[in-house]
Amino acid sequence: MRIDVLTLFPNMFQGFITESIMARAIKNNLVEINLVDFREFTDSKHKKVDDYPFGGGAGMVLSVQPVHSALISIKGYQDALKIIVSPQGETFTQKKAYELSNVKHIIILCGHYEGYDERIRDYFDYEVSIGDYVLTGGELAAMVLIDGITRVIPEVISKDESHINDSFNNDLLEHPHYTRPRVFEGKEVPEVLLNGHHKLINEWKLAKSLEKTKKVRPDLYKKYREGNNE
Numbered sequence: 446m447r448i449d450v451l452t453l454f455p456n457m458f459q460g461f462i463t464e465s466i467m468a469r470a471i472k473n474n475l476v477e478i479n480l481v482d483f484r485e486f487t488d489s490k491h492k493k494v495d496d497y498p499f500g501g502g503a504g505m506v507l508s509v510q511p512v513h514s515a516l517i518s519i520k521g522y523q524d525a526l527k528i529i530v531s532p533q534g535e536t537f538t539q540k541k542a543y544e545l546s547n548v549k550h551i552i553i554l555c556g557h558y559e560g561y562d563e564r565i566r567d568y569f570d571y572e573v574s575i576g577d578y579v580l581t582g583g584e585l586a587a588m589v590l591i592d593g594i595t596r597v598i599p600e601v602i603s604k605d606e607s608h609i610n611d612s613f614n615n616d617l618l619e620h621p622h623y624t625r626p627r628v629f630e631g632k633e634v635p636e637v638l639l640n641g642h643h644k645l646i647n648e649w650k651l652a653k654s655l656e657k658t659k660k661v662r663p664d665l666y667k668k669y670r671e672g673n674n675e
């Protein structure tokens with residue numbers, strides 16, 4: 446998979462692409478990340494990429510020209526899935542991460558300022574938000590998308606590190622996990638996990654998942670119950 450990111454702050458992606466699982470996925474050619482600083486594409490003498498809003502109002506608006514020029518400079522942009530990250534988009538979910546992990550080429554536009562010139566939207570397929578809050582810019586949101594998509598690309602995460610039991614995959618949050626030591630400051634690992642009885646262990650895991658989901662995410666719990674016709 447190839448992902449091009451249109452951003453005014455490519456340095457923000459350092460660390461993200463040089464560490465841990467992302468770095469390994471890039472090294473193994475499972476994903477290629479290409480950062481495009483669209484300021485370099487502006488026709489403006491002073492390298493401006495924003496301007497005052499027509500009709501007045503607070504803040505600056507991202508101009509269409511630099512974004513368009515940067516976009517069409519990307520090889521194969523016509524066939525790529527073109528996404529804008531913004532708080533106005535549809536919410537990113539685990540389901541969406543799986544869907545997007547099958548796409549060969551994605552282009553993500555990170556915005557700043559008060560908003561985008563509406564005509565920018567004509568060149569993109571849709572808009573994605575990472576949640577109901579506003580960030581100072583789209584870079585963190587783009588990284589969230591890229592991370593969430595990349596980790597579910599087959600072979601990025603080994604079987605041992607599997608994501609099959611991730612929270613959300615079955616509309617439930619994950620059950621608790623324990624590792625050694627068996628006792629820490631008097632806190633004991635639940636007995637059921639130590640007896641090797643897989644049926645009992647699985648029942649315990651499901652019960653804990655249900656308990657946690659009901660408590661902290663009643664919306665998900667309801668969805669799970671409905672999905673299981675209960």
Ligand code: ADE
Binds near residue numbers: 531575576578579586
């Ligand atoms: N840019 C600013 N806030 C955002 C959000 N919540 N999601 C995606 N992009 C954003």
